[in-house]
Amino acid sequence: MTGYSRRRFLRATALAGSGLLAAPLMSACGDDGGDAVESGAVTIDFWTHDPGYEKTFTETAKALTDGAGGSKFDYTLNITKSDSDALVTRMISQGAAGSGTPNMLGIVISVFPRVMAGGIAKQLLTPLDDIIAPVKDDLLRTAPYTVDGKVYALESDTCVSVLYYREDEFAKNGIPTDVATWEELATVGAGLHARTGQSLGVVATGDNTSITNQYLQFLLQRGGGFFNDKGELILDSPEAVQTIEFMAKGLQSGFLLGVPDPYGAPNTAALKENRLIAIAMPNWYNVYGLQTNVPDQKGKWRMRTLPKFQGGGHIGSSLGGTGFAVVEDKPATAASIELLRYTYLTKEGQLARFKAGGFLPTLAKLYNDQDFTGYDDPYLGQRVFDVYTPAAKDLPTFYQNQNLNLLTDSFGGPLLEALQGKKSPGDAIKEAVDAYKKKAK
Structure with a gap:
């Protein structure tokens, strides 16, 4: 889609679905300019409402920088924290203006319908179907973040x-x-x-x-x-x-x-x-x-x-949940996708998420993995996956x-x-x- 046609489309539809009718609309295509970063130093503008995600992604970004998964990127996270609804409002407004959008952001499940409206997800976010293809049959809770058959965010926690x-x-x-x-x-x-x-x-x-x-x-x-x-x-x-x-x-x-x-x-x-x-x-x-x-x-x-x-x-x-999305057509989009894939679609990343914030696996097979099933919760005093595993199988x-x-x-x-x-x-x-x-x- 050309810059002008995307701009015209957003002007007609996007903010009508987000409650931002007063904002001027422009293309998010080529947002913030610059050539695509394919290796080396990369800064990820990372927006979240929860310090647990800040901790998790900081740790997985460091792991990738240190060479995990054969990464070629040296990550720095530029973190912005606010409530999820405010972050989505800002992303839409900045996307309409043509600059200032994040590379990645967490969207609370009840806020996600805002980007379903008016084609906003299609215009601003990267479809993730290609990166989830290898684990699609094993991945839990994709339905809440699906628009017209395409997945635009990955769930952070099965929320059992x-x-x-x-x-x-x-x-x-x-x-x-x-x-x-x-x-x-x-x-x-x-x-x-x-x-x-x-x-x-x-x-x-x-x-x-x-x-x-x-x-x-x-x-x-x-x-x-x-x-x-x-x-x-x-x-x-x-x-x-x-x-x-x-x-x-x-x-x-x-x-x-x-x-x-x-x-x-x-x-x-x-x-x-x-x-x-x-x-x-x-x-x-x-x-x-x-x-x-x-x-x-x-x-x-x-x-x-x-x-x-x-x-x-x-x-x-x-009940609840947060989907992480990647804004498309930015210099750091490829690095953002790699960070999201490693954190959410590998055992190493899911284990890091669990240890950092208690986020349950979203890959079904991990509910039978000893690194999870052997965990004794110190507050509850029990092996919690004895409960989570059968419940996750019947969600x-x-x-x-x-x-x-x-x-x-x-x-x-x-x-x-x-x-x-x-x-x-x-x-x-x-x-x-x-x-x-x-x-x-």
Whole structure:
């Protein structure tokens, strides 16, 4: 595509999908100028929201500089840190201006729909299908970062959801740690709450994103979803209704604790005060939720696979994620692709990621690799891959749509009313679907 035609295309479409209508639009082609760097010293403008990624890529860049994988590049990372949404806003704006875009950036999974809209991914990002081809059948979670059949970012963490539980409190209250189904655990949890005021999970009651995300984790496990592989809305389903019913009943009985934000102060207080003694969360909650907020409870928490729903579904689920993308047509694009490939598509890189930030492998075969399976988590006091491996083998697939934010805005309010018993699950879903369809037009 020529510079002018790309410029005209972006002017017509890109920022309309990103909320930046006031910005002037120009081509990202040839961004920042200069000849392609094929070897030697190279500086990578690296944008991230998480210090774990800064640490990981700094280590793998050093490994490549030292000759790992036969690299011909001598890497320097120029790191910019901000929240993911702000970084994507800046990338789109700078791409429209024709300069100042990064070489690589991390895009949080819920923010990625912004680059799906208006052809932004196609215009600014490098398709990664060629580099993933050798491991395509082994690579997990590519669907959320796929646009029109092409992959534009690589997932950083499988985000396997498990059930964390306080082993000491379970023993004290006579709660089996191997309860088979959510329905059985809900019965146990209701009785526990009536006796002690304690809960075995949470329901988010704050902002739309928190409300819908916590629901989505259960919905995916139950076998439902927001969209199918074609991006079509599939919210109106028996699984969606049943998931609301399960959560609403749990909230009413006290089995599940209502908190505005599962990562905020009220949730932390419930952990510290022993009112919340179990919670369904992804693997990253170990570090960012438990170790960060209740370090003194080290050795008291354990984890297991999620109980199944009686109606069917999976023993695993997922929540969250970050895809790393490479901006195309820049002098350091080849070096950026090499850095991403080494960090995300080799065992050495995935092991470095796990050691640096606790990020789980996204290559399925590594869930049976001794370098991972032999790991004893010092906080939980157990071999965590005994849990992660079976859960990763039974993960539901999460499909995206460029209008995910519209669904979140349309669904959050009705969903909360249904969870609180103010509206039937069916009515909440119908209201959300109708509102979404009007906004999506």
